[in-house]
Amino acid sequence: MANIKSARKRVIVNEQQRVKNQAFKSSMRTVIKEYEKKLNNNDIEAAKNLLPLAVQKLDKAVSKKMIHKNNAARTKSRLQQRLDAATQ
Template identity: 55%
Template sequence: MANIKSAIKRVRVNEEHRLQNQSFKADMRSHIKKVEALVESKDVENAKAALQTAVKKIDKAVQKGLIHQNKGDRQKSRLAQQVNNLSA
């Protein structure tokens, strides 16, 4: 454990940020799974609505630096493709 006051604070702040990031990423994954479940049950209208919220969550995670830009784009693309194939 750190002895210096600033190092102690750094450890505390890093832990708080880690927990916030963990929570945000879990929320993002939940929204992605919700879209996939709606696609699986062939619910077009609710899948489109859930896709919009999932895209917002993914974009926010990219903006915060929690996931890489390319990963966010890939996830959005795959979800959109699933929803579009469902309605076609």
């Protein structure tokens, strides 16, 4: 453990932020998995309702610099492509 007071505080704050980031990433992945599960079960309407939520979570992760913007763009594109393929 650090000896300097500010360094001790940074350790605590970093741990708190790590836990918050971990929880947010987990919720983002959960929404994406639910979306894919709906598509696999041919529940197109439910998938259409989940897509905006998944996109919102991805955009928020980019704004918080949790994931790279190209990673989010690629993921959103793939999610949309799967929906388009399922509706045709």
